[in-house]
Amino acid sequence: MAHAGALHDEDVMLPPPGREPGAGVYNEKLGMWVFLGSEIMFFTALIGTYIILRVAHPTAWKAPGEVLAVPITAINTFLLICSSVTMVKAFAAVQDGNLSGLRKWLIATVLIGSTFVGVQVYEYRHLIEKGFVPSEGLYGSTFYTMTGFHGFHVTIGVICLIFVTWRAFQGRYSAKDYRGVEVIGLYWHFVDLVWIILFTIVYLI
Amino acid sequence: MEEVKHAPHPNYIAVFIALGVLTGLELFIAFLPWSQMTRVLILIGLAVWKAVMVALYYMHLRFEPQRLRWLAVAPLPLAVILVFIVTREFRW
Numbered sequence: 001m002a003h004a005g006a007l008h009d010e011d012v013m014l015p016p017p018g019r020e021p022g023a024g025v026y027n028e029k030l031g032m033w034v035f036l037g038s039e040i041m042f043f044t045a046l047i048g049t050y051i052i053l054r055v056a057h058p059t060a061w062k063a064p065g066e067v068l069a070v071p072i073t074a075i076n077t078f079l080l081i082c083s084s085v086t087m088v089k090a091f092a093a094v095q096d097g098n099l100s101g102l103r104k105w106l107i108a109t110v111l112i113g114s115t116f117v118g119v120q121v122y123e124y125r126h127l128i129e130k131g132f133v134p135s136e137g138l139y140g141s142t143f144y145t146m147t148g149f150h151g152f153h154v155t156i157g158v159i160c161l162i163f164v165t166w167r168a169f170q171g172r173y174s175a176k177d178y179r180g181v182e183v184i185g186l187y188w189h190f191v192d193l194v195w196i197i198l199f200t201i202v203y204l205i
Numbered sequence: 206m207e208e209v210k211h212a213p214h215p216n217y218i219a220v221f222i223a224l225g226v227l228t229g230l231e232l233f234i235a236f237l238p239w240s241q242m243t244r245v246l247i248l249i250g251l252a253v254w255k256a257v258m259v260a261l262y263y264m265h266l267r268f269e270p271q272r273l274r275w276l277a278v279a280p281l282p283l284a285v286i287l288v289f290i291v292t293r294e295f296r297w
Binding site: 037041074192199 | 251
């Protein structure tokens with residue numbers, strides 16, 4: 001039983017301290033990166049299918065600006081870039097222990113993110129009124145699938161950001177513990193990154 | 206969470222300005238009377254450039270441990286394989 005006692009002192013399920021640092025980050029952040037890895041595969045499946053269909057049926061797509069409203073979407077793209085900078089400023093603020101700055105930048109991110117979703121809904125209404133619907137053909141179905149899934153991700157991001165903002169007002173974050181802010185920030189920047197690609201291949205090409 | 210000593214913040218505003226300028230450049234190039242192939246290559250190049258900037262500076266990949274960077278780029282070869290397989294299966 002002396003052996004069992006040794007096991008009790010040193011848990012065999014844990015790596016010896018200092019020998020196996022893992023990815024070198026805390027668990028929540030590692031979990032978010034693994035999740036984002038699966039999201040990369042998800043959006044690549046959508047984008048890859050879009051590219052293949054577009055190459056196979058080049059006449060099914062219209063020229064940039066012919067159907068889709070590029071100016072309003074360009075403004076929306078700029079809004080999402082703005083929301084990324086406000087998000088990263090919130091992260092920088094909490095790292096520096098500036099909690100009022102954290103709350104201010106988080107609110108800005110929520111407002112800008114919500115505006116993005118609102119503009120996308122407006123764009124959809126405008127396109128549907130013009131007769132550009134998901135059943136319109138390859139162009140319509142791929143457009144609504146890709147931008148719809150992205151919009152869904154943004155909406156989820158806004159909801160999570162509202163939760164994080166609420167916790168920030170409760171004083172749950174500090175310079176010592178800002179995990180929630182960093183993890184939602186990673187998700188939010190990923191959503192921005194995906195839109196950068198989607199905007200180019202869906203609206204400009 | 207233990208207190209973490211973090212590196213000085215990157216210049217986030219400079220990255221933001223670069224993203225804005227590159228987006229403006231994309232909008233300009235998209236409507237130039239160049240060949241379709243030229244525009245597509247330049248626009249995809251600019252989009253990838255912007256995406257890499259977001260990943261490196263806003264998602265802080267540049268400052269993360271090497272193992273986490275590998276984790277982040279690991280899906281990309283898988284994604285290429287996925288597209289390649291679908292392309293091979295597609296009949297046109």
